[in-house]
Amino acid sequence: GNSVTQMEGPVTLSEEAFLTINCTYTATGYPSLFWYVQYPGEGLQLLLKATKADDKGSNKGFEATYRKETTSFHLEKGSVQVSDSAVYFCALHYNQGGKLIFGQGTELSVKP
Amino acid sequence: SAVISQKPSRDICQRGTSLTIQCQVDSQVTMMFWYRQQPGQSLTLIATANQGSEATYESGFVIDKFPISRPNLTFSTLTVSNMSPEDSSIYLCSVLGGAPGDNGYTFGSGTRLTVV
Numbered sequence: 537g538n539s540v541t542q543m544e545g546p547v548t549l550s551e552e553a554f555l556t557i558n559c560t561y562t563a564t565g566y567p568s569l570f571w572y573v574q575y576p577g578e579g580l581q582l583l584l585k586a587t588k589a590d591d592k593g594s595n596k597g598f599e600a601t602y603r604k605e606t607t608s609f610h611l612e613k614g615s616v617q618v619s620d621s622a623v624y625f626c627a628l629h630y631n632q633g634g635k636l637i638f639g640q641g642t643e644l645s646v647k648p
Numbered sequence: 649s650a651v652i653s654q655k656p657s658r659d660i661c662q663r664g665t666s667l668t669i670q671c672q673v674d675s676q677v678t679m680m681f682w683y684r685q686q687p688g689q690s691l692t693l694i695a696t697a698n699q700g701s702e703a704t705y706e707s708g709f710v711i712d713k714f715p716i717s718r719p720n721l722t723f724s725t726l727t728v729s730n731m732s733p734e735d736s737s738i739y740l741c742s743v744l745g746g747a748p749g750d751n752g753y754t755f756g757s758g759t760r761l762t763v764v
Contacts, residue, residue, distance in 0.1 A: 579757035
């Protein structure tokens with residue numbers, strides 16, 4: 537079946553470090569891929585998305601490229617800030633109205 | 649994107665009781681979903697709330713335990729029935745669309761439930 541696997545956390549980085557959170561998926565066809573972020577005590581917010589192979593989603597300095605050949609959608613940021621501390625979820629879905637399938641989430645902690 | 653108001657934001661309940669969570673959306677939406685996020689875990693879809701018909705439940709979730717109402721296109725409720733400590737989780741409402749040209753998912757801020 538369809539699934540999403542993320543690297544385990546927690547990930548602890550110093551401010552201004554480079555961030556990579558790995559995400560791979562198992563799916564047939566061409567799902568859309570998403571990254572969501574959950575700040576402490578808050579709900580989920582869409583961070584970025586990509587709807588087809590080779591698309592790059594970007595927002596707030598974060599980027600992720602839809603790699604069909606490696607079934608991956610790794611999240612990257614060149615220089616993290618303390619305010620980026622949150623839990624990050626990779627997710628996929630097929631077509632409009634299809635349910636979202638989430639990875640297990642990766643907690644990021646950025647120290648000053 | 650749509651704006652969701654979810655209530656209550658948190659509650660502490662006695663085992664054996666029930667809690668009803670409300671989800672109000674500021675625009676009409678076709679698709680509404682209820683998710684559960686157990687401590688330290690990812691989000692799992694409980695059911696899709698269908699306007700005017702019964703909800704569609706995912707494997708492992710049943711209507712008797714999680715009855716859902718969807719009286720109109722802007723409102724839904726999820727009830728967690730006969731609660732046990734294992735039901736302690738964050739419950740999130742989500743909608744698809746809600747604004748012209750919006751084809752994304754929006755999530756409520758969640759209800760943090762603790763069962764004692």
